[in-house]
Amino acid sequence: MEKFYDLIIVGGGPAGLSAAIYAGRSERQTLLLEKGSYGGRINDTYEVRNYPGTVVDSGQHLMERFHEHALSHPTVELKRTTVTGIKKEEDLFTVSTKRRGDFLARSVVLDLGTKPRELGIEGEKEFTGHGVAYCATCDAEFFKGKEIYVLGSGDQAVEEADYLTGFASKVSIIVLHEEGHLDCNEVAAEHAYKNPKIEFVWNTTVAAIKGNDHVESLVLKRVDTGEEREVPSEGLFLFVGMVPQTDLVRDLVTCDHSGYIQVNEKMETSLPGLYAVGDCTQTFLRQVVTSAANGAVAAVASERYVKELNQIQGILSEDSGNIVFLFYNPYRNEEIEKAGELEQQLSGQWKVYRQDITRQSLLYQNLGVEQTVSAAFYRDGKLIEVKPADDCLSMISC
Incomplete structure (x- = not known):
């Protein structure tokens, strides 16, 4: 039977190890899968002189410290294997491996790295x-x-x-x-x-x-x-550049023309629950310090994603009755007032859950909502309709 994790990290470079450290700090059940050596290509760097707090160190030794830090958390597991596939069904990811079977998780972080560019020179x-x-x-x-x-x-x-x-x-x-x-x-x-x-x-x-x-x-x-x-x-x-090792997920996420994964400030890919970090992403700077920061961001963002997902699933059940999620931007005073008015008008027939889209964006994004104030109406866990604010009162008679 597949084992279930809160978070699976594919790749053990500086970003992946950093994500494992942050996930371990939150006591999340975390699995990091790496096919080669922990630390990735920085192991080949003779001297690292630009990582804060480290005047000079070898890439290999610095990554040994990252590795030890990740392993110091009892909820973090590290396994050596090759990932052969990733798929998402409903809200659950399945990560398939070459020798160790399948693993399940609510969220996944990709630290796929790069490899040297081949020029196709004769010989x-x-x-x-x-x-x-x-x-x-x-x-x-x-x-x-x-x-x-x-x-x-x-x-x-x-x-x-x-x-x-x-x-x-x-x-x-x-x-x-x-x-x-x-x-x-x-x-x-x-x-x-x-x-x-x-x-x-x-x-x-x-x-x-x-x-x-x-x-x-x-x-x-x-x-x-x-x-x-x-x-x-x-x-x-x-030494003529690198290419991202993203073939595994080209059909899952949005990449640029060179194959680098496009992410936002939370390291979110175009697929909710799937994050990408480090050198495989479309980023301005590819250094160990930025990779470590990417991993920290992705770990925290994925934790909040899972919490929000669990919250929504806890609200929407087969016998939950009439539920409405009210989306608004708290940085706009007129939207706060409008959301408050709508909540009062709808609360007689609908149980209202306000959704601050600057902090609770999962449902808003999944439904493809493009404006606030707007609302998503559910009955017994099933979506009925998404409406802009001006049309919401039509649902009172339902």
Whole structure:
């Protein structure tokens, strides 16, 4: 039999672990599912210097602290498995996994993360793991004393190239732009320019990767002239952006053209009860500090969602009689007055529940109501009609 949870978190990156910590603080029965290592891609970061309260730490150690904090709450469970599907029937989510069966919850938080973008360069897939790499921290030691190349000019590319010089004898950074134009921050650029083991190849991209069992050479192409030349190389690191791992939920939620999940300030997706956090969302900044904040927001928002859902279901039963939910905005004085008048006029035949849409928005959103003051009329748990304020008095005679 499936086990029921208050909250299921899919993905154990900084955002997912933060959500687990906040849910644990509220003593909610919480399950976090992670297919890989807890902490996600930040485990590959050699140094973290921008997390408040942490002057310097490794990404891996910082995530170990997140992990320990989450586990310190007795209502939080962490399991290693691959999630294969998520569906919602009525107000209940089913999260299916590859090896551990199905789990049920009233709310779900998605921390799906990203993966390195593949460019489709000739030889890229063939030599992945055999000289083509996407993670400096993971693979740097395999290139000790070798001459290698890095493709990309953003923060990740330039900072990882600097890290690689601690292992490789020479690192050449291939830059698509003209000389002096890097996409990284000024501090990283200045540091790279001063590193004697780094050189730049400007106005260039990679046309092909060649070798036998391992990378042996690269075909470089000038973007301004189209001229190609083959250079010897024992490795190529690709740092040209990330893509969201959101294929699992593309049919469930609204995503942008790149596949990032669209969320609001509460981390709510387009499906009520389903939240998304961290790098898989359409967000301005993808850092551990913002991911942790996302997780905290989603955990609190999902708790309020479940409480409101339980409240509504407790009100609406098969023998609940005549019920009306009155939607209004408390920041508009005229709406407060109008809602008060309607409550008095309807209360003779209807039991009235006021809904402050700034705090109790679930039913308002689920019904697709677009204006206030308005009301949803129910009889014995079943919706009869949604009416604007001016038409509500017609329900008194019913």
